[in-house]
Amino acid sequence: MASSYKLTYFPTQGRAESIRFLFSYAGVEFEDVRILHEDWPAFKDQTPFGFLPMLEHEGKKSHQSVAIMRYVAKQVKLAGNDDWENLEIDAIVDSIRDCASKFHPLRFETHDEKKKVLKEQLFKETLPYFLTRFEVAAKKNNGYLAVGRLTWADLYFVAGLPSLKHFTEIDIIKEYKTLAELRTKVLESPGIKKWLENQPRIQLTWANFYWATIAPVFDEVTGIDTLIANYPELQAAKYRVNPFTVLKKWIELDIKTLHLCDQLVVFEQVDANICEKMAPAYKLIYFNYTGLAEISRFLMKYGGIDFEDCRFKTEEWPQLKPKFSFGEVPVLEHKGKVVGQSIAIARYLAKQVKLVGNDDWENLEIDAIVDTINDLRLKFWPWWYEEDEAKKNVIVENIKKDNLPYYLPRLEEIVKKNKGYLALGRLTWADFYWATIAEIFDEITGIDTLANYPELKALRERVNSLPAIKKWIEVRPKDDS
Structure with a gap:
């Protein structure tokens, strides 16, 4: 009997290995399809957005590795027991990806001396910074990264270790006892141990x-x-x-496979001086901008959730930054617990206001779209940090020439197929994310990026015209200039 799941990826570990770990841990049969790189150009159009891994199940396809993993984790009982536990897990996993992005400048840097400086900073500062906090978090959580028991965040962490070892040439968690013990527990679990012993190998001469x-x-x-x-x-x-080569010293590996570092949120009270204590159960803390917090504000306004909208000025950030676990915002505070990561927060709030799927696969569809929109957003990320105006202009021109024409037509077709929405043929939090993020594209490029995409433009206007959202847009504080 054919397995009901088919996972397609390249013949490497990469972004698919954590998903394979999940299936193997739970003893779930799956078809492990591996596409050779020379076959990829012909196969690419068979995927939703031209990306792998891809999961197929009962005639449906979905992409985005973390979205797939979240779905599979629910099937194999390695997710949280309630919405807040899932928020804690999501925040950890999203932070892993944030940390991986800190290695991107090294990947694109061509100047040898600059690469040397970047490497020294990453290995002497970045890894110790994160791993020390992982160790503390694991000790607080009975030897695991979240909620005091094994979750898919732990498998995601461990599955990424071999890729990082290729890059650093050392066992980076050797000196971190609790993390090393976590790795052993995961790798020695019967299903994963069997998978590692029998997984496919490419035959080389x-x-x-x-x-x-x-x-x-x-x-x-x-x-x-x-x-x-x-x-x-x-x-x-x-x-x-x-x-596969053991001569790792001579090879520069693709940083896309780097999935270890984790900006684990250590739950703690945010300093009360940031904003006054008030009655609402939720407190959202961010700059005085729309930015990455606006999706959460939209969701709470839509659902009629009273919340404390704590904002601070940019010049206050250097003094406030050390008060947050990993020096990042937005953060959501609820009943004495604090969690970061904008998309994880939005996913949690979407559950509270009933803008999620009706089952796990529907939620996978939503997650995949949100992660795809976020992929496009991240194309703009270098622009924010580039100080040279000429280089900033080059970044914008490349986005207009390459990235927008790639993503927007595909998103336009998806909206057409979903009755004017991005997923499931109805309003979901993916539409809210689109409405808040699309504004940024226009601001940076200086053009109406949706001029030729009427479905996407209409969707943004449809969200912004919802009574609660329209009212919020009319009265919300103006962004700091």
Whole structure:
């Protein structure tokens, strides 16, 4: 009998391994489909957004690795027992991705001296900073990263360790006893242990290794990429060796596979001086901007949830930053607990106001769309940190030329198929996220980014015209300039 789940990815661990861990841990049969890199161009159009991994189940497809993992975790009972526990887990997992993004400058830096400085900062400051906090969190949670028991956050953490070891050339958690014990518990669980013993391996010969070491010489001498333009098979053969060779010192690995670091939220009371204590059960803390907090404000206003909208000025941030566990906002405070991560907070609030799916697969569809919109948002991220105006202009032009034309037509078609919404044919929190994020695209590019996408524009206007949202937009504080 064929398994009901099919997971498709490249023949590496990467972003699919944590999902494979979940299936294997629970003993759930799944079809592990692996696409060779040379076959990817022909296969790409069969995926929802041209990305892997992809999960198929009962004739339906979904993408976005973390969204898939959240769905599978619910099926195998490694999620939270209530909405707040799931918020705690989501905040941890989302923070893993945040930390991974801190390695992106190293990936794109071409200047050797600058790369050396970036590496020193990452290895001497970033990893110790996070791992020390992981260790503390694991001790507080009975040896796990959240809610005092094994969850999918722990499998996500452990599944990412081999990728980081490739990059750092060391066992980074060796000196962190509780984290090392967590890794052992996960890897020694019967299902995962069996998976690691029997998982597929790519068969390589010494000829493959020889080609992988010689090919870069051609590029160095000629000053061009000698393979990528006209010789895709040779290019694929070169990169197929990289994840497997033990000569890691000589290979720069793709930082996309880096999924270890975690900005774990250590739950603590935020300093009362940030804003006055008031009656509402929820307190949302952020800059005096719409930004990443606006989705949560929209959701609470829509659902009639009374909340304390705590805002501070940009110049106050240096003094306030140390008061937050990982120096990031927005954060949501509720009944003495504090959690960060804007999307995790929004997902939790969406459950409270009934803007989520009716079952786990519907929630996977929503999560996949939200993560896809966030992927597009992150294309704008370098613009915020670039100080050189000429370089900022180049970033914007590349976004207008490459990223917007890739994402917006696909999102437009999805809205058409879903009766004017982004998922499930009805209003969900994905639509709220779109309405709040789309404003940022116009502000940065200086154009009406949705001028040629009437469905997406109408959706944004539909959300903004909801009575509670319309009223909020009319009275909300103006952003600091």
